[in-house]
Amino acid sequence: MEKVEYKSLNRLKNHQRKFNFFTVIFTIVAGLFTWISTLLSNVLMIESGMLVFTTALTILGVNLTLDLTVKSNTNSWIYVQSSLRTVSKETCEHKPSMLQGRLAKFFKKKWAHFLIIFPSFVVFYIVMVVGIIGYQGLDPAGISLVNFASDISWFLWFPLLWALTWIANGRTWCQTCPFSGQAEWLHRGHPWKKGRKIGLNLRWPMKYSTILYSAIGFSILTWVEEFYNIGGPGVPELTSVVLIYIATLELFVTLIFQDRTFCRTMCPLSAPLALTTMISPLGTFRVKDQEKCKTCTTKECMKGNQENYGCPWFASPGSRETAPMCGLASDCYKACPHDNIDWNVKKFPWLGDLNVGRKRFDLGLSVLILLGVVLFQFVNAIPAYTIIDQWLNHFTGWTYFSKAFTPGLSKYGYSNDGYPNPVDYTFINAIPVMIVYAISRMQKKVPFKLAFTSLSYSLVPIFASTILARNLPKLLGGALLIMNEISNPAGTGVNRGIYSTFWGGVLHSLGSDPVNATAEWWVLPLMELVIVFGVFLGMRASRGLSDTDGLDKRAYYSLVLGFGITFMVITYWMSSPASPNLPFYNPLIGNVLYNPLQAQPPF
Amino acid sequence: MEPMVFIDVDRCVGCFMCERACALARAIEINVNFKLAELVRPEDCTGCGACERACPYSCISVINHGVNISERAKVTLSRVRRNMSRRLVTIDDDATLREASKVMEMEGIGSLMIGSHIITETDVLNGWFSGKTLVKEVSKEAITIEGKSTVDEALQVMNEMNIGHLPVIEGNSIVGMFSIRDALRSMSVTSINEGLKVRSARKEEKARVHAMEVPLLSTGSTYGEVYDVLKMKGIKATIVGDGVVSIRDITKGVAEGKSQNDQVEPRTIKHFRGEDPLHAVIGYMMQHNVRHVPVIENDKLLLLSIREITSRTVWIHAI
Numbered sequence: 004m005e006k007v008e009y010k011s012l013n014r015l016k017n018h019q020r021k022f023n024f025f026t027v028i029f030t031i032v033a034g035l036f037t038w039i040s041t042l043l044s045n046v047l048m049i050e051s052g053m054l055v056f057t058t059a060l061t062i063l064g065v066n067l068t069l070d071l072t073v074k075s076n077t078n079s080w081i082y083v084q085s086s087l088r089t090v091s092k093e094t095c096e097h098k099p100s101m102l103q104g105r106l107a108k109f110f111k112k113k114w115a116h117f118l119i120i121f122p123s124f125v126v127f128y129i130v131m132v133v134g135i136i137g138y139q140g141l142d143p144a145g146i147s148l149v150n151f152a153s154d155i156s157w158f159l160w161f162p163l164l165w166a167l168t169w170i171a172n173g174r175t176w177c178q179t180c181p182f183s184g185q186a187e188w189l190h191r192g193h194p195w196k197k198g199r200k201i202g203l204n205l206r207w208p209m210k211y212s213t214i215l216y217s218a219i220g221f222s223i224l225t226w227v228e229e230f231y232n233i234g235g236p237g238v239p240e241l242t243s244v245v246l247i248y249i250a251t252l253e254l255f256v257t258l259i260f261q262d263r264t265f266c267r268t269m270c271p272l273s274a275p276l277a278l279t280t281m282i283s284p285l286g287t288f289r290v291k292d293q294e295k296c297k298t299c300t301t302k303e304c305m306k307g308n309q310e311n312y313g314c315p316w317f318a319s320p321g322s323r324e325t326a327p328m329c330g331l332a333s334d335c336y337k338a339c340p341h342d343n344i345d346w347n348v349k350k351f352p353w354l355g356d357l358n359v360g361r362k363r364f365d366l367g368l369s370v371l372i373l374l375g376v377v378l379f380q381f382v383n384a385i386p387a388y389t390i391i392d393q394w395l396n397h398f399t400g401w402t403y404f405s406k407a408f409t410p411g412l413s414k415y416g417y418s419n420d421g422y423p424n425p426v427d428y429t430f431i432n433a434i435p436v437m438i439v440y441a442i443s444r445m446q447k448k449v450p451f452k453l454a455f456t457s458l459s460y461s462l463v464p465i466f467a468s469t470i471l472a473r474n475l476p477k478l479l480g481g482a483l484l485i486m487n488e489i490s491n492p493a494g495t496g497v498n499r500g501i502y503s504t505f506w507g508g509v510l511h512s513l514g515s516d517p518v519n520a521t522a523e524w525w526v527l528p529l530m531e532l533v534i535v536f537g538v539f540l541g542m543r544a545s546r547g548l549s550d551t552d553g554l555d556k557r558a559y560y561s562l563v564l565g566f567g568i569t570f571m572v573i574t575y576w577m578s579s580p581a582s583p584n585l586p587f588y589n590p591l592i593g594n595v596l597y598n599p600l601q602a603q604p605p606f
Numbered sequence: 607m608e609p610m611v612f613i614d615v616d617r618c619v620g621c622f623m624c625e626r627a628c629a630l631a632r633a634i635e636i637n638v639n640f641k642l643a644e645l646v647r648p649e650d651c652t653g654c655g656a657c658e659r660a661c662p663y664s665c666i667s668v669i670n671h672g673v674n675i676s677e678r679a680k681v682t683l684s685r686v687r688r689n690m691s692r693r694l695v696t697i698d699d700d701a702t703l704r705e706a707s708k709v710m711e712m713e714g715i716g717s718l719m720i721g722s723h724i725i726t727e728t729d730v731l732n733g734w735f736s737g738k739t740l741v742k743e744v745s746k747e748a749i750t751i752e753g754k755s756t757v758d759e760a761l762q763v764m765n766e767m768n769i770g771h772l773p774v775i776e777g778n779s780i781v782g783m784f785s786i787r788d789a790l791r792s793m794s795v796t797s798i799n800e801g802l803k804v805r806s807a808r809k810e811e812k813a814r815v816h817a818m819e820v821p822l823l824s825t826g827s828t829y830g831e832v833y834d835v836l837k838m839k840g841i842k843a844t845i846v847g848d849g850v851v852s853i854r855d856i857t858k859g860v861a862e863g864k865s866q867n868d869q870v871e872p873r874t875i876k877h878f879r880g881e882d883p884l885h886a887v888i889g890y891m892m893q894h895n896v897r898h899v900p901v902i903e904n905d906k907l908l909l910l911s912i913r914e915i916t917s918r919t920v921w922i923h924a925i
Contacts, residue, residue, distance in 0.1 A: 015667060319662075360639050
């Protein structure tokens with residue numbers, strides 16, 4: 004592993020300065036590219052420019068904020084020391100480990116990881132190509148129901164990503180991720196054989212080693228997604244551009260920085276998946292016997308050896324504290340000469356990795372930012388939001404800009420007068436941060452930083468459950484359409500009547516109405532159930548966190564219940580039929596009270 | 607400039623490699639509760655960068671521009687905490703002087719702790735000769751020293767206060783005892799470098815340099831007589847016949863229940879000659895756990911004591 008050598012403090016600072024300098028250049032170039040694209044009225048160029056520009060701006064913004072607020076030259080600001088906790092046995096009694104029998108043998112094979120990545124690699128390349136060459140038209144509700152690219156991404160993959168929280172763990176996606184997979188193959192020069200790593204192998208500056216980029220990146224990517232209605236699922240070529248952007252950016256970053264720096268620090272999904280991994284039933288790679296590691300001097304799990312690489316994620320399996328950063332690459336398992344690595348299954352309620360001694364302020368902040376994103380996704384389905392948003396767009400003149408950013412999309416049936424307005428988007432994003440900030444300021448017994456982090460940690464299950472709930476209508480109301488598209492991925496000529504196709508008919512008979520972007524009524528109780536489960540886990544987490552960190556239980560409970568009930572009520576309102584003919588109709592909310600059998604959960 | 611150590615708390619997993627690498631200075635340690643490397647003793651860090659090289663994930667950056675690593679290493683090694691004895695023997699407040707002297711005799715040490723109070727051999731003897739019987743009547747509030755002080759500073763305190771034992775404090779608790787003999791030992795373990803002007807135990811130095819004239823008492827002197835002489839001269843040992851009697855021997859007498867009018871039994875210790883090299887004498891003293899040896903110089907018997915050797919030596923000063 005190459006290293007940036009710092010001989011004096013100036014060197015250390017110069018590394019940061021150099022990094023910022025190149026980020027500024029990159030930002031300016033991306034900004035110019037976006038501007039020129041706007042002049043050229045090429046929507047694909049504008050979108051990719053916007054994605055790159057916002058990414059660079061996020062990095063620059065976080066760096067500058069850190070430079071202004073943090074005096075030290077390390078990232079010690081992310082570290083929150085919590086009190087001790089005796090670690091009880093936290094593995095499942097029935098199936099303590101994943102690595103038994105055939106699976107254990109499989110993961111010892113060098114090509115195992117390649118084999119796991121390859122199918123999704125193929126699928127996502129098909130998606131990228133089909134998204135660009137396939138049928139682009141949208142139906143009257145503004146969504147695309149015939150193109151494989153957008154449908155598999157947003158009907159199946161995205162909801163499944165959040166369902167993974169309780170099916171396996173969030174990072175199982177990272178295990179199969181084709182983008183990081185191909186970047187790693189390039190970086191290592193071979194899909195599975197050990198060779199010389201190519202690229203500059205720079206270290207991400209220490210002061211800026213945080214996961215905040217990822218959380219803010221997710222928030223901004225969600226904004227772009229909403230703006231172009233990419234995840235609607237909208238115009239398929241826009242989905243392709245997002246995927247190509249992620250793939251290219253990762254290839255670019257892997258040639259500059261060490262191993263999986265992109266995955267760990269920059270990938271927009273890193274922070275959310277790190278959080279969901281903390282509460283999933285399936286654990287991450289972890290050592291069996293800590294004592295063996297204390298005497299181990301070779302540390303092959305981290306450094307690698309002649310045959311195998313070390314952990315590319317910089318997350319040694321040695322401690323619970325690094326569990327959220329384990330990308331399940333299984334390199335440590337192959338490399339360990341003592342066969343001391345295990346992939347454990349957690350014990351219900353699977354909160355063992357959440358309440359650790361070494362908490363992270365930046366992870367806490369990420370929970371709140373991401374919860375803000377989910378809150379936005381809920382609120383935007385309420386009529387009142389649309390009214391405010393439209394007023395703001397006209398008031399601030401954002402409509403004018405939005406027209407400039409979306410040239411040529413109207414021919415596919417896309418229309419947008421500025422939704423979502425950056426002002427209200429930012430405000431809704433910041434609501435959880437503001438609430439938790441206020442509550443932790445009120446805590447007198449515990450230092451602010453610990454109170455803030457601990458309270459945020461109790462909201463991890465709420466985040467995981469609400470984001471899953473919000474994506475359930477798409478999964479249950481539309482995913483079956485993909486079956487149609489397997490034989491005709493480009494979707495040419497099918498859009499005449501989706502309900503006349505076989506799987507469209509099946510969906511319709513189930514009660515789903517994808518043409519109007521609503522799912523079956525029974526998705527509503529399912530969504531509520533998922534949120535109730537999240538609240539339950541949140542309460543369990545609160546109890547543990549309160550015991551270790553010394554905060555009043557009521558502070559946690561009020562947060563968890565407050566957010567939980569808010570989300571449940573919004574879920575109920577946003578699924579309302581919004582019909583003036585039904586009683587309790589309110590133009591701002593829809594039907595305040597209605598029979599759940601008439602519910603129409605929106606995509 | 608002080609060396610600076612930066613630790614990436616995002617990547618650090620507490621793998622113990624840096625702690626293992628910092629074997630000499632022991633400045634960096636893993637906090638096992640939080641699985642995180644911490645610079646626990648920044649004053650001991652020599653800036654060598656071993657931790658940085660050992661870290662598998664390049665989490666550590668050592669800034670050592672303009673740091674004289676070998677000099678800092680010498681200071682680190684001459685800290686009191688490196689040379690103290692970690693064994694701390696305590697005694698109850700209401701024990702008798704005789705019990706105290708028995709413990710000292712048995713353990714081969716010269717002082718005992720009673721909470722934050724200390725009792726030494728001199729205190730025991732003072733009490734014995736002035737007719738006191740209980741430890742609490744003679745024990746004194748201990749003069750302490752911090753673990754990060756250097757041996758040099760400790761010796762200054764010892765010489766100023768004319769004492770031979772310093773309880774060592776780290777944080778708020780007493781963690782060990784630093785005696786004058788430990789100072790001598792530290793001299794023998796520290797590698798001596800010409801550039802640092804350390805005079806101790808150089809090869810050419812002879813035993814006669816530090817040997818001192820003491821009153822020569824005749825065989826058959828009583829405990830009382832010897833003690834009076836020691837007290838009058840302000841010394842800790844003298845020569846009786848051709849052997850040595852120190853306060854330790856008198857304390858041993860107390861432990862054995864002797865009376866003040868009993869005859870002392872001088873210890874026969876190997877006699878050194880004035881031209882013997884000093885380091886050989888120090889080696890003998892360390893090996894046989896004695897604080898004084900007789901030295902023959904021009905047919906006269908002199909006494910060489912640890913205090914003389916240590917107090918006249920130039921020590922490494924903190925930089």
